[in-house]
Amino acid sequence: MRSAALGAVLDGQGWALARTLLLLLVGVFWLAVGYWTFKDARRRIQRGWLVAAATLLGLVPPFLGALIYMLFRPPEYLDEVRERELEMRALQHLRGPDERCPVCRSPVEASFLVCPVCTTRLREACVSCQSPLERLWQVCPYCETPVVRRPPPGYADAVGEASSPPPGRGRGRRGRPE
Ligand SMILES: [Zn+2]
Numbered sequence: 190m191r192s193a194a195l196g197a198v199l200d201g202q203g204w205a206l207a208r209t210l211l212l213l214l215v216g217v218f219w220l221a222v223g224y225w226t227f228k229d230a231r232r233r234i235q236r237g238w239l240v241a242a243a244t245l246l247g248l249v250p251p252f253l254g255a256l257i258y259m260l261f262r263p264p265e266y267l268d269e270v271r272e273r274e275l276e277m278r279a280l281q282h283l284r285g286p287d288e289r290c291p292v293c294r295s296p297v298e299a300s301f302l303v304c305p306v307c308t309t310r311l312r313e314a315c316v317s318c319q320s321p322l323e324r325l326w327q328v329c330p331y332c333e334t335p336v337v338r339r340p341p342p343g344y345a346d347a348v349g350e351a352s353s354p355p356p357g358r359g360r361g362r363r364g365r366p367e
């Protein structure tokens with residue numbers, strides 16, 4: 190009889206203890222979930238008030254709020270977004286700026302001599318091998334022919350004849366015995 194009574198008392202105490210422990214455990218878990226929500230939100234959300242709102246949501250309907258947060262949180266970490274942006278910028282830098290026609294802004298390729306849309310002349314062709322030449326090149330890199338610049342229209346008539354006679358004629362005159 191005595192042992193049964195003791196057992197009943199112990200049972201009662203045991204239940205109370207178990208309930209207290211369970212409540213404590215649930216409470217600790219609830220706080221942990223709230224803290225996890227805060228940490229996760231801070232890594233995914235930039236604005237402070239949104240992080241605070243997410244943390245509140247993670248706490249207030251206990252557990253259910255955290256579940257709702259997980260359904261609607263931004264899919265990427267801020268670090269990943271930043272990294273991807275850096276990568277994109279590096280890639281763009283590697284590819285070089287896309288060339289565009291200076292007149293009509295149509296995309297053009299490096300090998301185009303004229304803009305196919307507005308027919309603006311983009312580069313000269315090599316006189317020997319017809320390769321497209323960049324503006325700054327002094328010699329054709331494909332056939333080693335020195336680049337001859339086409340003078341602007343009117344320039345040859347006004348200046349060329351008067352100041353510099355063709356080299357052949359000049360040399361011939363100077364070389365002739367008197
Ligand atoms: Zn154009």
Ligand SMILES: [Zn+2]
Nearest residue numbers: 315318329332
């Ligand atoms: Zn050439």
